[in-house]
Amino acid sequence: MNKIIKNSIKTLSMCLLAATALIGTACSDDDDLTTDYSWNIEGNTTVSIKPERYKLLRNPMSGWVIYAGIGSGMMMDFWNLYDNFESSEGIVKVSDYGNTLYIRGLWSHFNPERGKYVWDETLQTEPAKRFRMLVEGAKERNLKLAFTFVCDSRDKHENACPEYVREAGAEGFTTTTGSVDVWTPYPDDPIFQKEYEAFLTAFAAKYNDPDVTQFVSGFGLGKWGETHTLKYSTGDESPRQAVFEWITDVMSRLFTKVPIMINYHRCLLSTKESGDVDTGISADLVRRAVAKGFCLRHDAFGMKQYYKDWERGIAAAYRGIVPITMEGGWVESSHGGSIAGDGYKNFAEVRQGEYDEAKGGYVNMMDLRFDSNVNTGETHSWFNTAFHLVKEFISEGGYRLYPDRLSIPTTARSGSNVSLTHRWSNLGWGYCPTNLPQYGDKYKLAIALLDKSTEEPARIYIEEKADIATWMSGKPKTYTSSIKLTDVAAGTYTWAVGLVDTTKENAIGILLSARDEYQTAKGWVKVGDITIQ
Numbered sequence: 001m002n003k004i005i006k007n008s009i010k011t012l013s014m015c016l017l018a019a020t021a022l023i024g025t026a027c028s029d030d031d032d033l034t035t036d037y038s039w040n041i042e043g044n045t046t047v048s049i050k051p052e053r054y055k056l057l058r059n060p061m062s063g064w065v066i067y068a069g070i071g072s073g074m075m076m077d078f079w080n081l082y083d084n085f086e087s088s089e090g091i092v093k094v095s096d097y098g099n100t101l102y103i104r105g106l107w108s109h110f111n112p113e114r115g116k117y118v119w120d121e122t123l124q125t126e127p128a129k130r131f132r133m134l135v136e137g138a139k140e141r142n143l144k145l146a147f148t149f150v151c152d153s154r155d156k157h158e159n160a161c162p163e164y165v166r167e168a169g170a171e172g173f174t175t176t177t178g179s180v181d182v183w184t185p186y187p188d189d190p191i192f193q194k195e196y197e198a199f200l201t202a203f204a205a206k207y208n209d210p211d212v213t214q215f216v217s218g219f220g221l222g223k224w225g226e227t228h229t230l231k232y233s234t235g236d237e238s239p240r241q242a243v244f245e246w247i248t249d250v251m252s253r254l255f256t257k258v259p260i261m262i263n264y265h266r267c268l269l270s271t272k273e274s275g276d277v278d279t280g281i282s283a284d285l286v287r288r289a290v291a292k293g294f295c296l297r298h299d300a301f302g303m304k305q306y307y308k309d310w311e312r313g314i315a316a317a318y319r320g321i322v323p324i325t326m327e328g329g330w331v332e333s334s335h336g337g338s339i340a341g342d343g344y345k346n347f348a349e350v351r352q353g354e355y356d357e358a359k360g361g362y363v364n365m366m367d368l369r370f371d372s373n374v375n376t377g378e379t380h381s382w383f384n385t386a387f388h389l390v391k392e393f394i395s396e397g398g399y400r401l402y403p404d405r406l407s408i409p410t411t412a413r414s415g416s417n418v419s420l421t422h423r424w425s426n427l428g429w430g431y432c433p434t435n436l437p438q439y440g441d442k443y444k445l446a447i448a449l450l451d452k453s454t455e456e457p458a459r460i461y462i463e464e465k466a467d468i469a470t471w472m473s474g475k476p477k478t479y480t481s482s483i484k485l486t487d488v489a490a491g492t493y494t495w496a497v498g499l500v501d502t503t504k505e506n507a508i509g510i511l512l513s514a515r516d517e518y519q520t521a522k523g524w525v526k527v528g529d530i531t532i533q
Contacts, residue, residue, distance in 0.1 A: 038421045038480045044407045047527050050515050051402045051427060054395045056097065057511045058142060060443075061214065061259060061295075061323045061433050062398030063099035064390070065146060066368045066379070068134050070105040070118065070127040073372035078130075079137040081374050087383035094379060095141040097390055098368060100214040102146040103134055106160040107220065110149055111199045114164045119206055144214040147207070150225035151196065153182035161185050165195045173231055187221045187247075188232050188239035196220075197250050204254035210438075215259040217297055217325070219247045221269070226299055228267040228274075240269050244285055252292040259438050261325060262286065262294040264314045265306070279310050286314060293437040295322040301361075302354035303329030304342040315361035320472060323364035323433045328354040332381055333371050348385035355389045364398045364430040400427035400513035401471055401499065403525065408495045411531050414488050418530075420447060422497060423478040426471045427513055434510075435469035443468060443509050446500045447481060448524060449493040455520040457496075459488060460506050468499060468510075485532060492531045496524040 039046055056063070066082070068074060075081065082094040109127035110118050117123065118131040138145055153160040157180050165185060166172065170192040172185035185192035207213045221243070223229035232239045251260050267273060268282040286296070296318055300306035306329060315324055330339050330350045344350045358366055368390075371377025382390050407421040424445075426432070434443040445466035448457040461483050471477050501509030508523030518525045 038419075038478075039405075039407045041407050041409070041419050041421065043411065044409050044419070044421075045528065047406045047408060049403050049406070049518060049525065049527065051400070051404065051425075051513050052515045053400070053427060053513065054391070055513075056099075056394050057400065057513060058099050058144075059399070059432075059510050060210075060439075061436075062364050062428075062430065064097055064368050064393065065100045065102045065214075065325070065365050066094060066098040066143070066370075067102045067104065067327075068370050070103060070109050070130045070134070072126070074130045074134075074370070075372070076130065076133055078134065078370070079141075082379075085383060086375070086380070088385075088387045092383065094368065094383070095143055097394065098143060100146050100365070101134060101138040101143045102148070102217070102367070103131065104148045104225075105131070105150070106153075106156065106158070107149045107151050107196070107199065108159055108162045110203070111162055113162065115202075117202060117206075145207070145212055146214045146217060147203075148217045148225055149199075149203075149220040151185065151187075151192075151220045152222055152225060153177075153184045154223055154229075156182055159183055161192070162195075165192055168195060170195065171233055184231070186233040187230055187243050188234070193246055200250060200254055208255050208257050210257050213258040215261055215295065215325075216251070216255055217261040218263055219251070221247065223273065224299075226265075227263045227269055228265060228272065230269060230271055232271070237271050240281075244269050244288070248289050248292050248294065252294070255438065257438055259295050259323070259433070259436055260293065261297045262289040264296045264298055264311065265300070266310050274306060283314065286318075290318060290322055295325070295433070295436070297325040297327065299327040300329035301326040301357045301363075302342070302350055304353075307357060312361065315363075319362050320431045320469065322436070323430065324361055325365040325367075326354070326358045326361065326363045327367045328369070328378060330354075331369075331371075332376050332378060333373060346385075347381045351382055351386035351389060355386070355393070358393075359397070359429060362429050362431070364433070366393055366397065396428055398428045398430040399432045399471075401425070401432060401468070401510065402427070402513040403497050403527070404476070406495075406497070406527050408528050409530055410528065411533070412485055413533050414485055414490060417482055417484050419480055419482050420495070421478065421480045422447075423476050424466075424471050425476045426473050429473050431472055432468050432510065435467075440503075442501055442503045444500055444502055444506075445479075446498050446506060447483065448496045448498065449488065449530070450496050450520070450524060450526065452492055452494055452529070455494070455522075455524070455526075457506070457524070458493060459485075460500070462500075462502070462506075488532055490532055492529055494529050495527045496520065497527060498524045 085094050118128040150160050170185045170189045266279045266282050268285050369378035404425045405423045409418040412418050445463040447461045449459040498508045499510035500506040514525045
């Protein structure tokens, strides 16, 4: 028997040994940190875990999102620029502060010809080369990807929609950007819908992969792809509901493993761009989209005339139900003369205004946008006028989960029942969205017995009663778990806890915010030893 086969059998045996066993019973409450809750279990010892508050944790749907595009403004030396980025504290690597690379582009960039896509190595367009450069760089820097596709050509100097769509007979309208005439299909046109769905189907076949993709954002319809100011073939809003049903059905059907987002604003799928119009209809569309599995995003945080009480009400209504992603509205390179209307004196105040609004909305993710002039763009502004806020969001934004207190048995007999009490806190203002349908309830709280020499799990017990998505800031959750030590050999083991991905043989799927001295190399948090006789 050769060495490779022997190692494979050894690995298989370890996997079988670490097979999941279900925990018998559990209880939970929402009491504060001082309330006694089954801590005085005979034979147990109480352990306190110190949190780690500042380190970047690359967890699902949380953290800073680094924005990029594949249009002509994107430089091929993007990663070199962002790896050697000027900040108020010296040269930094931007990817050290982010979790996600967000690639925004025109549909015609992603899919210039029927059946040809930017991820295909045979496509040698400039957007395709930029796309592959960004994707390869993100992988090297341990960043997941996110995407937006823009179908509407208004304000663009080229068509956002591939020419083959118009050649197929889709109807649309022409506008002028500068001296360039550009064409946009009507979103209710059946030929456009058929072709766009075909593209989304091809894209999902490639990127409906949670190991690669963090989220897919927006519908791509309307002005700037933000799903407002739509122009329908009828000249009115009568197709609005039908278009909503079509695009939400398509995206929820195709993206089954990665989160999808809808823009929440009062003009959702409306022909209007702004104003207090149809807010009841828009709120209903948001509700229906969330019911189909959509998360929420807004692209005008900090713009006080656009992000107002209605938007704040939507964010408050869906807190803890779906994650919210923010994009700041003001752009330094083009809006410098406009910020005074919102009461801002400079872009340091803009960044603070965006941050305060994001905190008030309990967002999970914030944006670091790219500009072709890296010395005046939004990322430069954040890192030079508000670097303290960049780091503050890492420490207090999104979610940071950890077990602050545990009662664990220190001795037991093999085959006996033992009880553990464990309390969980969230140091972030956001929430951990394990409730998203795309995740399929795959993330679970797990208690493990680790082999002391290898720190690999010898047994893993899943706590089915723990609902991780309910762990909110200031509301710790406490559980008492009963475990039967079935088929555990005599010896000394280490108790550990973790949040595992059950689709990956219970490997750690969400990193905990405990200090390094508690953590194993694979992310289990060690809480104390037990001797089993």
